[in-house]
Structure formats: C-alpha cells, structure tokens
Amino acid sequence: MSQIWIENGLFITMDDAQPTFKGHMVVTDDRITYLGTEAPQQLAEGVQKMDGSKLAFLPGLINTHGHAAMSLLRGYSDDQNLQVWLEEKMWPMEGKYVDQDTRAGSALAIVEMLRSGTTSFVDMYDRMDQVALMVEQSGMRGCLTRGVIGLCPADVQDAKLAEAIAFARDWNGKADGRITTMISPHAPYTCPPDYIERFVQAAHDYNLPLHTHMSETITEVEQNVRDYGLRPVEHLDRLGFFSRPALVAHAVHLNDTEIGLLAAKGVSVSHNPVSNLKLASGIARVPELLRAGVTVSLGTDSVASNNNLDLFEEIRFAALLHKGVSGDPTAVPALEALKMGTVYGARAIWQQEDIGSLQEGKKADFIAIDIEQPHFYPKTDIVSHLVYSGSGRDVKHVWVDGRQVVRNGECTLLDEEKIRYEAQASFDRLLQA
Amino acid sequence: MSQIWIENGLFITMDDAQPTFKGHMVVTDDRITYLGTEAPQQLAEGVQKMDGSKLAFLPGLINTHGHAAMSLLRGYSDDQNLQVWLEEKMWPMEGKYVDQDTRAGSALAIVEMLRSGTTSFVDMYDRMDQVALMVEQSGMRGCLTRGVIGLCPADVQDAKLAEAIAFARDWNGKADGRITTMISPHAPYTCPPDYIERFVQAAHDYNLPLHTHMSETITEVEQNVRDYGLRPVEHLDRLGFFSRPALVAHAVHLNDTEIGLLAAKGVSVSHNPVSNLKLASGIARVPELLRAGVTVSLGTDSVASNNNLDLFEEIRFAALLHKGVSGDPTAVPALEALKMGTVYGARAIWQQEDIGSLQEGKKADFIAIDIEQPHFYPKTDIVSHLVYSGSGRDVKHVWVDGRQVVRNGECTLLDEEKIRYEAQASFDRLLQA
DSSP, X not given: OOEEEEEEEEEEOOOXXXXXXXXXXXXXXXXXXXXXXXXXXXXXXXXXXXXXXTEEEEEOXXXXXXXXXXXXXXXXXXXXOHHIIIIIIIHHHHHTOOHHHHHHHHHHHHHHHHHTTEXXXXXXXXXXXHHHHHHHHHTOEEEEEEEEOOOSXXXXXXXXXXXXXXXXXXXXXXXXXXXXXXXEESOTTTSOHHHHHHHHHHHHHTTOOEEEEESOSHHHHHHHHHHHSSOHHHHHHHTTGGGSOEEEEEOOSOOHHHHHHHHHTTOEEEEOHHHHHHTTOOOOOHHHHHHTTOOEEEOOOOGGGTSOOOHHHHHHHHXXXXXXXXXXXXXXXXXXXXXXXXXXXXXXXXXTTTXXXXXXXXXXXEEEEEOOSGGGOSOSOHHHXXXXXXXXXXXXXXXXXXXXXXXXXXXXSSOHHHHHHHHHHHHHHHHHO | OOEEEEEEEEEEOOOTTSOEEEEEEEEETTEEEEEXXXXXXSOOTTOEEEEOTTEEEEEOEEEOSOOGGGGGGTTTSOSOOHHIIIIIIIHHHHHTOOHHHHHHHHHHHHHXXXXXXXXXXXXXXXXXXXXXXXXXXXXXXXXXXXXXXXXXXXXXXXXXHHHHHHHHHHHTTTTTTTEEEOBEESOTTTSOHHHHHHHHHHHHXXXXXXXXXXXXXXXXXXXXHHHHSSOHHHHHHHTTGGGSOEEEEEOOSOOHHHHHHHHHHTOEEEEOHHHHHHTTOOOOOHHHHHHTTOOEEEOOOOXXXXXXXXXXXXXHXXXXXXXXXXXXXXXXXXXXXXXXXXXXXXXXXXXTTTSSSOOTTSBOOEEEEEOOSGGGOSOSOHHHHHHHHOOGGGEEEEEETTEEEEETTEESSSOHHHHHHHHHHHHHHHHHO
C-alpha cells in the first residue's frame, strides 16, 4: 500500500458539497481516501507527506476530443481555407504516416497534455494500437477510438469496421482500467447511413459508447439536409445513434429542435472553441446547450487546428467567448467553464463515478498549481484566477490513478527530450517522403 | 560601454526586410548595433557572450491600453453585469485608493507584464506620479497619462486638467527617455465637449498626443448620438481630437464611415479583445480596420476585466476571434497578429523609430523565449507557434533599453515576493476600509 498526505493545500474540488477549502487530502494507492479541513487520522506507516501550502489542487483536466498523432503537423498549415488546409496539406501528410509516426505524434501530444494538467483525453484516429501503447506507458488515462471514414468500397468498409471493433474490444479496460474505448464513424458526411447503422449495431453488440464529429460547419449541415432531408442530429437519431451513450464533437450549428433532442437523448457535446474559431467554423451555442441541460465538455481538437493542447485555454475561451457573442457578461461563469473542463468532461465520457472531481472514493487524478505567481494575486476568487489567468504552464505536479506522472513540470515516466527529437525526425521524414 | 553578443539565436524581427533568421545580435549600451547571419566583427573588449541556440528572440511586446493600479482588483468581481461591476464593485474600491495602493497595484502589474514579455505599456489612471515612480524603478518603458473624468464642477475640472498637464509635462522623457506621456479625457461619455476641447488645446500647447476610451459599448454610442447628434468618431473629430496624434482604446462599435475617418486622420486603435469579450461589449471590426489601413495595436485593459496582463493572449485572441466571427480562416493571419503586439504597437504610441522590431539602430527592447518545449515542436513555422501556442510563461529573459530586467523568469530590479505581499496587504486594507 502506498499513501500520500497533502498538507495545507487549497483544494478546488468541483464537488458542489465542498467546492473550495484549505485543508488536507490523503491518497491511498489509486484513490482519494480522505479530504477535509482537519488533519487526517489513522495514516499508514511510511505515509509520504507533501507540503501543499503554496499550491492549489484541482481534479485533472479532461480533454474530450482530439487526434493526438496529428501533433506532428503543428504549424505545418495555418490561416488557410478549410479545403486547402485539409486536402492539400493535412491528408497528403497523414497518408504518409507509418506506425512510428503515430507513436511519435501521440507521445508529443501526451507530454504536452500531461504537463499542462490534462489527465484524461479522448482520442479518435487510426493506428490506435500505437496510441494505446503510448497511453499505457505514459501513465495517462485515455478514452480511445478508431475513427472510420466510410467513403470507400464495401470490402474496405468491412475491414475498417472490423478493425475499429477489434481495437475497442481488445483495449477496453487495459492499463489498469486507464484505457476505455468507444467506436466511431468519423462523421455523418463521411459515412453513408447504412454504414453508421452498423456502428450502432456493433456498439450494442459489444456494449460500447459512440463518438463522432457532428455539425462542425454550416456546409456539412446543408449537405446533410440535401442528401438525407434531415439536419445531422435528427439524421443520427433516426439511425439509432443516440440509443447508445454518445459523445458528439463540435456541434457548432444547431437549431433549437436539435438542442432539445440532444438534451432529451442524454447526448454529450465536446465543445472545441479554439479549433472552431481557427478554422472559421463558427461559434457553438453553448449557453443554450447548458440551459437545455446538455452535458458540455471541452476538447482541443488536434494541434493542426488549435495549435496547442492546453485545456486551460479552452476553459478560458469557453468563459469569454460566449459572453462577447451573446452580449451577456453573466453567460458561462468561471465556475461553469471550469466544470466543463473537469466534472462535465468526466460525465461526457461516462466516468463521473471515478474522475472529474476531488471526492473521497474517487480515483486520484489530480493536479497541483503553483499559485505563488503575480497573476494569481491578490488572493481573492481562486476559481476566477484559474479560469481567467491560469495556464497549463502553472501546473507543477500531476497524478493519475494515484501515481505521480509530472513532477516539477517534467513527465516522470517519459523521456521528454527523446520524444521531442523523435517528433522532429518523424516530421522531417514526412516532409521528404 | 557595455556590449552583449547573442550567438546562434532564432530572431523573429518583425522587420519585413529580414523577418526571421538564425544568427547573431549585438547590443551596445541601449541599442541594437548588429543583426545578421554571420558572426559579428569588431566587438568591444569584455563583450558578454550569450548562447542563444535554444531561444527565440522577439521585440518586446507593447501593451497599448491598461490601468495597472487596478491589478489589486483581480478576481474581486467577475461575471457581473457592467453596471453592477462598475458602480457596486470597481468605483467604491477605487475610491478608497491611497498612493500606496496605486504603487502596490502598479508594481504587481509591472512584474506580471515584464515576466510575460511586455516591455512597453500604456497606462491611463490617476495618481500617475506613483505609477511613473514604479516604471522608473522597474526598468520598463511606459507611455503614461492621467485619465480624467469630467462629470464634475468647473473648479474640479480645472484642477484635474491642470494635474493631467503637470504630470504629462513633468514626466515626459524621464527615466532616460523610457517614460513618455499623453493627455486623456477619459471618454466622450464622461467628458463634456467643451472640456474635451480644452484637452485638445493643451495637447497643442504642450506638444502631446491624446488617448481616450471610445465606442467600447453600444450604449455609449447611442448616448453620444442622443446627446450630441453624432457618433463618437465624428464627435471627437469635430472637437479637434484628431488634429493631434491620437490613440483610441476599444473602438468596438464603428460603422464604415467611422473606420474611414480613423484611417484618414491616422488615428491608432488599441484593440482589447479579451476585455471586450469579458464585459460582453462586443467584437471590434479588426479585419475591416486593418484593411482600411488603420494601425491596430493590442491592449489588455485592466486585470479587472481580463484578468491577466499576458499580451500573448491578446495576440492569440486577435488571430483566432476574427476568423470565427467573419467565417474567413485567413482573417488576421498569425504574422499580422504578432505585428499588432509589436511593430503596430510601437506605431500606435509614436515610437516606431525606436522600438517594435529588431533592427540595427533601434533600442534594445527584446525578449527571449524558451523554445525547447513540447508545444513548440516540431520546428516548423515559429511565428505560428508563438501566436497559436506561445504564452508569456515561455519568456525566459527580457531586456529594456539594453538592460536585462528579467533573467530566468524573475525580475532583476524588483523584489517580487515583497510586491506580491504588498499587493495582498493593500487589497485586504481596501476590503476593510
């Protein structure tokens, strides 16, 4: 048994019953076993004590949409029209990927995420075995899925679906439960309806949740209406998509009926504000989604459209953007934005019993922020400070499943220098290949 | 004579003739005396050599609108309607300020700005002598002005204007030229027209530029039309405001005629995207302003509406926000956003001959960024990396006027711990007073 006692920390729990307090936390093996203002009793022999007095402790952040391996393409193409970016830049480079590139890109992404306080991430890509291996090694938590584009002959469709199912089945619950899986048709505009129905059936057969891109651009919504006579939410609903636990990414262009349907079906949304701005996709109707009772979580999308994986930025954009757009300075208050990055993120990936808040009995996924910095002074409202002034760079330590994976800003289980070097080597090779 | 030779750095100059290169820079006393790909010749004896191989060098950032002393009010009131925020929260606290509070708040702001790579800032507030003293001590560059609200009896108006003139006259050119001054009626909606005309006359008399808040909210624009029959730009123009060099902050709500008039009169704009979002003021028409040829620079406004002073954030918001709002992913490209934070900032405060870019003969105001971090890999487009992934936390060293004012992330001329302590003490006293 291993035990850590954090003394005199400032705990921002995301648990409404005890939201923020100065006190103590005990972690025993992989779980939080004590949280309170009084010093803990009955500690194990050899308990490791840690001075928390200059730190704020938060649940680890949860990034609910991304493509880690694309980290190799950071800065390769920016400020372009979507079609140029996608067809002339992203797809040709992605077409040249081999397993080593996927590992190199995923490793770079995982280092960046862990250092900036993200402890769980959703990843949708191909060569997912390689991503899963990196998750296993890094100590991070991942909800992984093979994203399938279905605009291909029937035999290729069959093979891709089989691969997606095999990955989801083989890796679910692996790495001491840190890895969970979903299955994913890439998007309604890249998968024919009958193919989507086969994913839905597989989700039932293997008891898996579903993830997809949905209504990211107005163009795809219009195309959906043209091709199928329905907007994407109703279209997916008809295909049975929402009969399973489902997480949809983007959901930028929604009408009121669609928002109501998402709420009624318990569908979660991954809001990706930075990516949606950078690609000029638009601005999601987040205040309306929240008011309707939809679980809205946050995702970075890949660095090719962001270009970083610091979830504090998504939290800040979520808090600021919707005020400016709605004209209402009370839209998406700081605490709500922070919940989107933590407790709502846990709910979006069906892990709210285990992660997303600091509570006795939950998994010990948490981060420590260095608050002795000018931008956190004077000490007033710590939630406001974290949301409006905080950054992933303020994260000093990170624990996942009770294990310290970042210490003093450096990953403990990964060789960061080697990972930077290998990412560069992969990128250079892709450029020349 | 003191001389520094930076070897093998990556220089992002913001000079279109030689925008980015790997090479060398020599600083002699307060000026850049060499920049080039070849190693410099004819160096002074005792030249200090610095290895730049893991750093990127940029001109120091320029923050063209703020109220430093309000740093004491960070997190004191967020997510409120504007009137509650201003009348119930900000004004009562500001009313209790004494000199010591202004010094404490300004010092906290200066520490935060310097550490995050801002080397020059515009400050509009009262008790400006106290701000100037802190600028002098910190080694920073400041363009300072006493902002005057004119909704008061004539004798108070007279006294305030006299104070504003005295400050501007006494401090202009002080601190080895690091301090420059302007005069500032606070805003068209807080100063009667005849009072604004007296500022314009004073600006002529003392050869000073003018700064004011303008068209931040739709309410004040409507009020201007109601009270004076004109929108704010035409109103200020009639009062002679643009017969002097002028910088206007916010400029959110402009019609095409107003944009044309600002361009024709050579008026510069300080765009404050985060503050405008947070207070739900709206989103400035930056692409249109840039297209019209207006100099658009960036400001944080005070931390009470931001809540931080990291200009990298304003740069990123400027690059992202206008893409999403306009639907054009090529709106405000990364390089243009970085120019807004550097070379356009210098132009906005009439110091383009001396600062804003790295060029031989210019003042040595520059910053060094630690680029050996995961979010700057792979090495592709450094401007894109800085704009879309960079942060003030990545700044390692800062020089102003050839003097190193930040070394390894810590201010060299200021006692940061004392400044944090005094800011807290001031805030606690204001709360209880």
